[in-house]
Amino acid sequence: MTSTRIGADIIAADHERRGAALKTDYQALGEKLARSGIDIESVTAKVAAFFVAVPSWGVGTGGTRFARFPGEGEPRGIFDKLDDCAVIQELTRATPAVSLHIPWDKADPKLLTEKAESLGLTFDAMNSNTFSDATDQAHSYKFGSLSHTQAAVRAQAVEHNLECIALGKAIGSKALTVWIGDGSNFPGQSHFTRSFERYLAAMAEIYKALPDDWRLFSEHKMYEPAFYSTVVQDWGTNYLIANTLGEKAFCLVDLGHHAPNTNIEMIVARLIQFGKLGGFHFNDSKYGDDDLDAGAIEPYRLFLVFNELVDAEHRGVEAFHPAHMIDQSHNVTDPIESLMASANEIRRAYAQALLVDRAALSGFQEENDALMASETLKRAYRTDVEPILAEARRRAGGAIDPLASYRASGYRARMAAERPKVQGGGGGIV
Numbered sequence: 001m002t003s004t005r006i007g008a009d010i011i012a013a014d015h016e017r018r019g020a021a022l023k024t025d026y027q028a029l030g031e032k033l034a035r036s037g038i039d040i041e042s043v044t045a046k047v048a049a050f051f052v053a054v055p056s057w058g059v060g061t062g063g064t065r066f067a068r069f070p071g072e073g074e075p076r077g078i079f080d081k082l083d084d085c086a087v088i089q090e091l092t093r094a095t096p097a098v099s100l101h102i103p104w105d106k107a108d109p110k111l112l113t114e115k116a117e118s119l120g121l122t123f124d125a126m127n128s129n130t131f132s133d134a135t136d137q138a139h140s141y142k143f144g145s146l147s148h149t150q151a152a153v154r155a156q157a158v159e160h161n162l163e164c165i166a167l168g169k170a171i172g173s174k175a176l177t178v179w180i181g182d183g184s185n186f187p188g189q190s191h192f193t194r195s196f197e198r199y200l201a202a203m204a205e206i207y208k209a210l211p212d213d214w215r216l217f218s219e220h221k222m223y224e225p226a227f228y229s230t231v232v233q234d235w236g237t238n239y240l241i242a243n244t245l246g247e248k249a250f251c252l253v254d255l256g257h258h259a260p261n262t263n264i265e266m267i268v269a270r271l272i273q274f275g276k277l278g279g280f281h282f283n284d285s286k287y288g289d290d291d292l293d294a295g296a297i298e299p300y301r302l303f304l305v306f307n308e309l310v311d312a313e314h315r316g317v318e319a320f321h322p323a324h325m326i327d328q329s330h331n332v333t334d335p336i337e338s339l340m341a342s343a344n345e346i347r348r349a350y351a352q353a354l355l356v357d358r359a360a361l362s363g364f365q366e367e368n369d370a371l372m373a374s375e376t377l378k379r380a381y382r383t384d385v386e387p388i389l390a391e392a393r394r395r396a397g398g399a400i401d402p403l404a405s406y407r408a409s410g411y412r413a414r415m416a417a418e419r420p421k422v423q424g425g426g427g428g429i430v
């Protein structure tokens with residue numbers, strides 16, 4: 001039996017208060033879309049079936065490398081974090097899965113499964129952490145992990161990833177995401193070729209231990225914590241990794257891990273074309289790996305990424321099922337509010353991309369009509385799809401207005417009374 005954190009009365013009040021206006025707006029949008037030959041019901045059904053996983057580390061207040069200001073009622077550990085993740089799902093109905101980070105979330109798999117089941121949640125990709133030292137480990141990752149010059153350090157990092165797979169198997173996960181911070185701060189500090197050879201050999205050992213129905217995601221990032229060179233720095237290197245390892249290996253695209261102005265949607269298209277797009281870490285950025293809320297800075301870019309995903313769906317690309325996950329850090333907002341807003345923005349980009357007239361776009365491309373091609377995308381992007389998003393939530397038992405309902409529920413104040421302030425917690429500067 002699934003228990004709920006947000007009372008049925010809160011959802012009922014939300015539907016009561018906002019239901020009539022939504023009905024009118026939904027109908028009006030349906031009529032508008034029908035004039036362009038689009039059936040609103042088919043769009044709503046697709047949106048309702050679209051889910052994005054929340055990061056366990058995202059529900060705690062993050063911080064920067066300068067300071068961390070703890071929030072009220074922060075989760076004290078993974079079980080509190082799962083409660084907060086359940087709130088996001090109850091209100092948005094868009095986030096039924098949680099992505100764990102080990103060792104931050106290390107716990108008895110039986111207890112994790114029981115807790116998740118009681119909340120109606122499942123587990124998405126496991127994330128390993130060899131970018132910081134755990135208290136009980138023998139060797140430090142100060143100078144790298146999977147690409148370290150010393151075999152003993154690499155072996156320890158491989159072992160940690162195998163442990164993540166074992167825990168993931170026990171809780172029903174089907175993927176492992178590996179991001180390493182390995183790299184160098186000074187020219188000459190490390191040998192580019194040798195360090196990448198060592199990384200590939202270590203990843204091959206992890207790949208060997210992967211169950212048949214699992215996928216291995218390698219995640220690239222241009223820089224940070226290494227500031228001169230990074231071993232897995234871009235999608236080209238990432239593609240080489242996935243291609244070298246084998247058919248269960250894919251590239252993970254974190255939207256904040258590229259140089260400013262990089263054409264990320266084009267990277268997505270390339271990875272789709274060559275069958276190596278594993279999934280996403282959604283977030284937004286202005287300067288670097290800012291981990292801001294999805295769609296907060298560049299909503300058009302988010303739409304353009306989804307345009308590529310919907311295009312692939314439309315073309316019937318084989319075995320196309322990228323993992324959708326959020327990876328954000330919240331410093332000045334309530335993490336639950338940010339994650340709800342992000343899940344909705346991600347669904348919004350998907351809904352807008354579903355409205356693109358693909359036949360018209362393809363015609364304009366063939367005729368080299370640049371202006372009309374751009375207008376075709378803009379027309380879809382400019383459509384206010386909020387009634388579709390709200391209706392999908394309402395039908396699934398979520399809130400028409402998740403943010404207002406969350407505030408009305410008093411959940412954070414309740415947690416502040418139950419949970420003392422914590423200083424630590426995963427999701428700092430990464």
Ligand code: LRH
Pocket residue numbers: 057127179219221254281289327427430
């Ligand atoms: C690295 C990263 C990676 C980590 C997470 C905490 O910047 O994006 O995905 O696992 O942050």
Ligand code: MN
Pocket residue numbers: 179219254281327
């Ligand atoms: Mn990430």
Ligand code: MN
Pocket residue numbers: 221254256257289327430
């Ligand atoms: Mn990151």
